[in-house]
Amino acid sequence: xxxxxxxxNKTGLSGGKEAQPLIIAKxxxxxxxxxxxxxxxxxxxxxxIPDRPKEWNPRAPPEFVxxxxxxxxxxxxxxxxxxxxxxxxxxxxxxxxxxIADKQDExxxxxxxxxxxxxxxxxxxxxxxxxxxxxxxxxxMAKKAKLESKNKxxxxxxxxxxxxxxxxxxxGDREADDDAxxxxxxxxxx
Numbered sequence: 001x002x003x004x005x006x007x008x009n010k011t012g013l014s015g016g017k018e019a020q021p022l023i024i025a026k027x028x029x030x031x032x033x034x035x036x037x038x039x040x041x042x043x044x045x046x047x048x049i050p051d052r053p054k055e056w057n058p059r060a061p062p063e064f065v066x067x068x069x070x071x072x073x074x075x076x077x078x079x080x081x082x083x084x085x086x087x088x089x090x091x092x093x094x095x096x097x098x099x100i101a102d103k104q105d106e107x108x109x110x111x112x113x114x115x116x117x118x119x120x121x122x123x124x125x126x127x128x129x130x131x132x133x134x135x136x137x138x139x140x141m142a143k144k145a146k147l148e149s150k151n152k153x154x155x156x157x158x159x160x161x162x163x164x165x166x167x168x169x170x171x172g173d174r175e176a177d178d179d180a181x182x183x184x185x186x187x188x189x190x
Contacts, residue, residue: 058093 025031039047 056096058096059089061090061093 023034025034039045
């Protein structure tokens with residue numbers, strides 16, 4: 001009798017387990033909270049993660065059908081049910097094959113769309129790179145032209161003191177031409 005009372009009272013439990021009161025979840029959120037609390041009581045214990053369910057596959061059609069039903073009279077009443085099950089299985093198999101074909105078409109369409117997006121992005125990148133290179137070239141050309149005009153002005157200043165008035169007019173015309181040819185551009189988007 002003492003063993004019986006010990007079993008009901010759970011006073012003889014060892015290992016540090018405590019008696020937990022039974023809590024019934026009333027809402028899905030409460031149920032989830034209770035599951036999380038139970039998992040977090042012992043964090044060292046691995047959590048059960050179920051595997052993905054396998055896709056349903058229909059049974060393959062039989063290679064050799066032994067009970068071929070004919071259209072002759074005298075078929076028993078049980079033959080209709082056999083025919084009905086065979087027909088249902090065949091329709092399920094055809095639906096399954098149709099769904100697989102649709103899924104493959106959607107996957108292929110998705111892959112084609114991804115490829116098109118990638119090509120479009122590559123085209124845009126190449127176009128922008130070309131534009132940057134062109135802008136960089138213009139900048140370098142402007143810098144070279146500026147250095148050349150500066151060098152010419154210095155040379156003209158050295159040679160200009162002993163030249164005549166005609167040379168000065170000619171230099172003025174040349175300088176005006178240089179100013180007109182100097183490339184000017186604006187950085188930034190349009």
